[in-house]
Amino acid sequence: MNTNKISITAFSSISPLGNTTEEVWANYLNENHCFSKQFLDQQETSVAPLSSDSKKIIADVRESDIKYKFLDDSVLFALAASRKAVEQAGWSSDDVFGINIGSSRGATDLFEKHYKEYIDTGKAQTLASPTTTLGNISSWIAHDLQSVGPEISHSITCSTALHALLNGVAWLKSGMADKFLVGGSEAPLTDFTIAQMRALKIYSRIDQDQESWPNLAFDFEKTQNTMILGEGAAVCCLEAGETENAIAYVTGVGYATEVLEHNISISAEATCFQKSMKMALKDEDLESIDAIVMHAPGTIKGDLTELRAIEKVFGTKLPLLTTNKWKIGHTFGASGILSLELALLMMQHDVFIGVPFGEKQDRKKPIKKVLVNAVGFGGNAVSILIEKR
Incomplete structure (x- = not known):
């Protein structure tokens, strides 16, 4: 198989x-x-x-x-x-x-x-x-x-x-x-x-x-x-494998842990996220990634360091970026899978769900590949790449 x-x-x-x-x-x-x-x-x-x-x-x-x-x-x-x-x-x-x-x-x-x-x-x-x-x-x-x-x-x-x-x-x-x-x-x-x-x-x-x-x-x-x-x-x-009843495929996974600077923080450029995203995107053309559902918990450092990590990985050509925590809050251990739900729904409907008070982003193509990020206390990051069936 x-x-x-x-x-x-x-x-x-x-x-x-x-x-x-x-x-x-x-x-x-x-x-x-x-x-x-x-x-x-x-x-x-x-x-x-x-x-x-x-x-x-x-x-x-x-x-x-x-x-x-x-x-x-x-x-x-x-x-x-x-x-x-x-x-x-x-x-x-x-x-x-x-x-x-x-x-x-x-x-x-x-x-x-x-x-x-x-x-x-x-x-x-x-x-x-x-x-x-x-x-x-x-x-x-x-x-x-x-x-x-x-x-x-x-x-x-x-x-x-x-x-x-x-x-x-x-x-x-x-x-x-x-x-x-x-x-x-x-x-x-x-x-x-x-x-x-x-x-x-x-x-x-x-x-x-x-x-x-x-x-x-x-x-x-x-x-x-x-x-x-x-x-x-x-x-x-x-x-x-690829099944007939698949709603999407997991095509890349990445993970990383970084040395603790503080009990609740990650480094200034979220080294763990950089590593987890690069691992998940190992064989991918970065321009093929249509969107990223960020962890972005609503804290000053948490949001900004993840953005810096994305910029380090993708350079100036960023995918569409979003999060759902402005809407449903932070659900701790369930948050990553609820972010995956948003990614699946955006792909299914080919509609990008942005943040209402965020900067408007220019969408240029269908949503077929989405990266989902999560990180927790201790700098343990995970990135999952999913692809439309």
Whole structure:
């Protein structure tokens, strides 16, 4: 079997943009952001939560098995997305497929609740440990889908989901598997998580209204950090070779880690991104790359260093550049796979989704090849090149 290309045969997500492909695309076509106010960390805070319709779906998932009542939202989000993706791909419990769903924080809300109860009472609940381990996301998906293949969970901070995709590609190219379900899930809208981001001085303090845009991801001249957290999950089905039901192909993967200058920073010209992009683009004519979906979290340094890295790799002839964090916020470990969703949709519809307050870019050709970037604390970058079928 020719495994030079890896087929993406299905994709599913649940996020502030919605829970169906049609709803997600409709929301990308408008210029409204998904932020609202919640009382977190003892004050009103801009966040991007799931829609009320999506929350009903999660409630239904929780009620679908008595054991699911004790699970964290990060697991339930991933269950909802995985069920739909596997159905779309036509996989059944008779198929042997691998699972790699990662998360930066894992069972954040549940862990905080269990820990508070322990502090208050001096006792831990029986299920406190098994329901808050990072591995319980992929384990419960395997249970739900009755899968018997390998299942992996990991955290590589904000590049977690694209590292899951890297893992899936590696298994498929090695011949150790023919199919892999990969993605990321995050439910970080909790008091302690918000407090941690505020302590880092990176959380947005801009008032939430349409004129001011509370998250200024892709504004390279901003004078304050504007990161906002969102929640959600997304997964895709990967299959070795070129399949008839492919919606796109993975044609290049790249990764790199750089020496830490600071716990949360990357170098001034994002050396890790330069290396990951060059690896993913190894055999490509740079002028054939039509667009890049940037990581661009909305911080001053994070956005600018990635732009500098892209300029170093592509020179003066830049592809179209965009990001989705101005709209849905930063979903930590799920962010890379949600960026991949935007790339897939732009290719499918041949429509470029730019940033409304960004500089207008001149589009000259169809969107057939898109590069997707992600990076996390620790300078661990991933770049994935996808190509239209």
